[in-house]
Structure formats: structure tokens, C-alpha cells
Amino acid sequence: MTDASHRDTWRRHTQRQGLTIWLAWLGLVALTVWCWQIMTRDTIWFFVTDAPTQAADIGSRMWPPRLSYLPELLWPLWDTLNMATLGTMLGILMAVPVAFLAARNTTPSALVLRPAALFVIVASRSINSLIWALLLVAIMGPGLLAGVIAIGLRSVGFIGKLLYEAIEEVDSVPVEAVIATGAGRAQVLDYAIVPQVLPAFWGISVFRWDINIRESAILGLVGAGGLGLKLQSSLNVLAWPQVTMILLVILATVVVSEWVSARVRKAII
Amino acid sequence: MLELNSLQKTYRTGDKALNDVTLSVPEGQIVGLIGPSGAGKSTLIRCINRLVEPTSGSITLSGRPITGLGHRELRAMRRRIGMIFQEYALVERLTVMENVLSGRLGYVGFWTSFTRRYGADDISRAYHLLDRVGLMDHADKRADALSGGQRQRVGIARALAQEPELLLVDEPTASLDPKTSRQIMRLLTGICAEHGLPAIVNIHDVPLAQQFMQRIVGLRAGQIVFDGAPSALTEDVLSEIYGAEDWHAMRRGAEEDRAAEADSVAHLERIGA
């Protein structure tokens, strides 16, 4: 080893790189602190310091849950499950054509329909189902139907996005082979593309159904029926033991639906 | 009779894949297309059924032009040209029967194909073809449950279900072991002989081509550099097609395959291919 190649310092980054990284971190910290100050400008700190007392108070009121309330929750639970399932089905019905329009390899017009389909997907994904429900309840009145449509509208973007990505990923070789037999466009979809995306389709649908069970449980907060409606009325009268009971029912439903969805997805893959 | 007249294909990238290719294939002839990868073999075959759109030149099949057809006529033309692929190109999640029946897609309407209610003729023809390629018992299996050789047999049955006037075969044995390769080639050439069906076969394996083809066309950089009988393929010609170094490397690989060939004969008798 010659002296010239022998260095006794080593750094992972060059000085310039190190400086950039350091500045980026500094900027992030400064931005966070700045945001924090703006955000807490109107915070009443008395409430914050008082929070442990409040928490203890609510906690003591919530326990034990009111078990006798359970029978009253069965019908809303049934409504919630229906809302999630019908909403998912509605979402699928709308999402499938949107996905085929949005996928680069199946869209009939890349200049007009594809951007339109992509916009539908983004719009639906940006807006939470609770906001959709809020709007729909204002328009068509409270009830399950508003909830079903809200769930459906939110699911379009989710299912549409994942499905169109799956469509874009299909193996193009069988597609070419089916085209070579002289098949028409619809036949190519039916024979070469649909069989390839079917497993993904079922996986995505069940995954969304699982999410929709969670979401439909709270849509009642804005008047769309189901368990959320009971939650809202219990909160209004500060019936905390009932709130606990409702939360337990929601929790149990979520656990079960997650288990079902995991089982189904495992069976598909 | 298939005729290609000064066919040219330039890709958008500027790659000249085919340069002034003129070729005619008479009824019942099996032509092997050899050449190094990138020589334009795959492009040539795909220009014939217009999976790749030729830049200029003309193609006619039995006197009818293929270039310049509209969408509907192109579909009608494609169903008369069967194609067999390197990676079998089956739809793996469909049953073997559906894959074979998909050869009829150009003949039936969407509703028939969607409901899988094919006519009695189509179905008994499909069974007949499955029997011919030795897969009678596999009709209801899913295509992904088959071995490589079996999948390629389904691919052949699908192409034949079209009742083609011409077969385009793209590297039919590239994904198969040497023994299965020979079985498939024997089956393919046997079927072509039975029906007097002309075929163009892309093939990278020169000994295999010499053994099974009636005529060989050598392609290099998009141009035909050899056209003649397999026996006329001398070392010099092959060096010209492949470049000297590549050719010697290829020949060594071929020796190993020869051992497998001897092995396969006995097996072939048994399945009657």
C-alpha cells in the first residue's frame, strides 16, 4: 500500500451531499414547527391540559357496556352489512367499465375516454364515503339507499384503479394469439384479458368489501342508516355504555369481515 | 400459395427489421426460417397476419391481398391463417377445450363465444383435433395444469381449429427440451403433410430445421441471404447467416441434443405421433 492511497478519514457522503441532506432535514423540521404553530394558534390549552380528567371521566362512564342494548343493535347490524355488500356490488358494476376504459391496452380512445375514466377514478378516490353520504343524504334524504350509493361511489375509484392496473399488467402473448385467430375486440376481452384479470378482480372486490364494512358502520353518523345511526343517537344523549356496546359490535364485525376477506383472498391466490 | 413482394418494415425507432423481402411459398410446402436473433424472423411472420403492420410491400394469400384490408376483412383473413407461438400463448386459466375452441372465434358471433355455446361441428372438430394431438383426456383440464409439450399440442390444435390455409409457426420448440422438441416437430410436419398445408416455421435450431424442413430461408439483418434445400446448407452458408463465431458456438450445443433424439424415437412410437 502506498502512502498516496492511504487516507485516514472516510465519509459516507461527499461534503456537498451531506450538506444537501442536512438542509433537507432542517427544512422539514422548520416546516413542521411552522405548521404546528399555525395549527395550534386557536387551541385552547386549558382543554388540552384538562384532557386526562375528561378521559378518565368518559372512561368511567363507558364501562361496563350496556349488554341489554345488544338486541336493539341486530337490525342496524343487518342494515350495515347489506349497505356494505350492496354498495360494493354497485361499485363493481360501475368500476368494471371504467377500468377497461382507463387501461392503456383496452381503452377504445386514449385521448378522450381514458383521461375521463382516470378523472372519475381520482374524483371518487379523493372523496371519502362519509362525504359522499353527507351529500347524498342532503339530496335524497336519510336512509340506507343514500349509504349504498355513497359506498358505491367511493368504491368505484378504488376498484377501478386496482383493476385497471391489473388489466395493464396482463401477459400480452395470449392476447396476441387470440387476435391472430381473427377474434373481434369483445372476443379478445372475453377470451384473453378477462380470464387473466379474474383472480385480481375477485381479490380486489373482497378487499374493498372488507373496507366497506368498516365504512358503512359509521355512515349513519350523517344519517345514512345502520349502526352509525345508533351511535349518533347514543352520543347525542351521552349514553356512554351504549356507545361502548356499539363499538364492540363494530369491532366484532370488522374482525369477522377481515377474517373472511383474508380467507377468500388466500383461496384465490 | 403465399406471396410476399418486396416487404419492408421499419419500426418507429428507426430499426429496419425487414428490407425488401420477396418470397413465395407454394401449397403444401414447409419452409424453415433461420437466422440470428434480431434478423427479423419474428417480424416477418407477424407481418403476414398483420399483427405487425408492414411499412411497404405486398402480401397475397391464394391471390387475395392481405395488405390494405379493412378491420372486418382482416379478421376474416386472420382466421384462415393459423399461428403457433413460442411460449404456447395459451390462456392459462381457461380449459384446454376453451383454448382449442378459441380457434373458432373468427367464425362465430360474440354471443356464441361468450356463452361457450359452440355448434356441434365446432365441438366435434375440437375433440377430433385433441385426439389427433394426443390430448383427448385433457379437454376439461385447465391449460396451466399441462406440461410444456402438452401446451404446445393445445396450441397446435387451436391453430388447426381455424381450418387454416397457412400455418405461421414462431419458434415452436424454443421453450421445450430437445426430446419434446422433436416430438412436436414431427407432429407439426405430419399434420401439414396430411392436409397439404403450407407453413412458415421460425426456428433457431439449425439441425432441427435441416431434419424437418423441406426448404430453408436464411435471414440476416432483415434480408434474405439464403433460399434453398436443407442439404445446401453448408458450413460456409451458415457462417454467412450467423457470423462465424456464433455459428461454431451453436454447433457445439447441437451435439448434445443429438443424444436426446435417439432417446425420443422409442417414445414417439408409443404415443403414435
Add this chain to the structure above:
Amino acid sequence: MNGYPATWKRPPQIFTHRGWRIGLQTGFAVWLVLALATLDPNWARIVEGWERGLRFAGGFLQPDFTSRWSDISKGLVESLTMTLTSTVAGIVISVPIGVGAARNIAPRAVYLVCRSIIALSRALQEIIIAIFFVAMFGFGPFAGFLTLSFATIGFLSKLLAEDIEDIDEAQAEAIRATGASWLQMINYAIQPQVMPRLIGLSLYRLDINFRESAVIGIVGAGGIGATLNTAIDRYEYDSAGAILLLIIALVMVTEYGSSYLRKFLQ
């Protein structure tokens, strides 16, 4: 053609037993009828609402940004600041919890505690958490900040823990063999392997937090959701349309921005 069958039926792929198939199909049909029956739409109300729906659609096409701009901008600022601070706080807390919840490197007791925190955070909807935080901390974005931070912990810690559990054991082994301490092992063997994905997930969560910040305002936790709720309550559909368009635009910006950043950082 002689001798060959002339009919073929596609064999069923999933439920191969006939009884099962018929049972499931009837069950589904019965459920569908019952479920649709419970919908019980109030047609009179829907007809009445039709005109309102059209007005809303009109509001979407001709959004009104100006007349409620001060409310809108206040809501947006709350949402954006809430999003950033809660994501940062969430990351800072979820890294130790995520490390603790990785079975391969954490002691059993720590593992169980961290996993329960994650389970608790994931089990409850953001909106339900928000209700509680509002009850405890009062109305406003501070409750929203806490809600989103709490939800971020469940999301990030779980994925981080799974990532750590999936790492290449050989690298950790090699570093351990040099005589490194536990912290050095984390720093040299684990961090380089999970860092890129952690950054990606954090940016993704930033995106989710913004969307959620638009919702929790409905129960009083501040942000643009509160403004939207007020606009809808007042039937000011042109302002509501403007807010929704802003949300969509900002979501698009955060989504493209975060995917760009992810690509840039990797």
C-alpha cells in the same frame, strides 16, 4: 364428424359440487331480495331532492370560490398543517413501535405491547377516534392532529414491522457476527434494508392523512371537512362544489407529488 362428442359444457371451476352451487345461488338470490327490500327508498323525498341534486351538479360545474373564501382558506390551512404535523409525529412514534412489533428483533413482552397498540389503532375508524378526541380535547384541529397521528401509528408501525420481519436474515447475522450491539445491528443491518420502503410508506400516509383530514371535520376535529359540512347544511352547493374540487385537486397534487418524490428518493 364421426365418433366424437358434439356437445361440451365448461366444467364448473370453483364449486364443483352441484348441490353447493344451487344452494349458494338460491341463498344469494334470497339475500338479494331481502336486502333490496330493506332499502325502502322514500320516493317522494327523492323526487323532491332531485332538484337539489341538479343544483349540486350545477354547483360542481360553476363552483363558487369567493363568497365563502375566508372559511374555505381557514379550513384548508387547518387541513394542510394538520396533515403535515400529524404525519411527522406519527412517523416519529411509529418507528420505535414498528421496531418493537417485529418478532425477529424484539423481546416477547415488548412485541406483545407494541402489537396491541397497533391493533387498537387499526381497529377503530378515524372518525370514531376523532369523536373521542374531540370530547377530550375540545373542538378544533388539535383533536384532528391527535386523531391522524394515532391512525398513522397503526398504519406505519404495522407495515414497518412486517418489513423488518421480512428482511434478509443473513445481513443481520453478518453484522451481529462482527460483535455489534443491538442498536448497531439495527443501524447497519436493518435500517438500510427498510429505509426506502419506510420513506415510500410515509409519503403514502401523508396522502391518506390529507384525505382523512377532509373528513374528520364533520365531527368537529377541524379542517376543510368542517367547512364542507357547514356548506352542505346551508344548502350552499356552489361553495360545496368548490370545496370538493379543491379537495380533488389537492389529493391529485399530493398523490403525484408523493409518487414523484418516492421515485426521486429511491
